[in-house]
Amino acid sequence: MDCAVCPITVRKALAKVPGVTSAKVDFTSKSPEVVFDPKKASVDALTNATAGAVMTAVVLTTIITCPACWHRKDETMPVDACAWYYECEHCKTVLRPNYGDCGVFCSYGANKCPPMQQAGSCCAG
Incomplete structure (x- = not known):
């Protein structure tokens, strides 16, 4: 995550995964905190959801x-x-x-x- 928009986009992508009840993303640490039901969501599903969520460059x-x-x-x-x-x-x-x-x-x-x-x-x- 290289810009201020990335955490927002990653959080939104994680929140769309069925079974996720809470998603927070910290720009400084570049890491998410996700609360999810393991019966409905998996780490693979979370990883796949965020695969295209991080941008490499955006014009502000x-x-x-x-x-x-x-x-x-x-x-x-x-x-x-x-x-x-x-x-x-x-x-x-x-x-x-x-x-x-x-x-x-x-x-x-x-x-x-x-x-x-x-x-x-x-x-x-």
């Missing part, structure tokens, strides 16, 4: 472009939340996500939000 910055005035600004995206509103500093238009997008960075940014870059699914889901 993007250039967001206002569709009203075309003003562009470099922004740092949150790693664990979707930005549902963004006010253009130039024309003061409040941007909202396009239908089907999880946030304004996925709609108007040069790069998708970190969870979409890694897993193709939104952090809100």
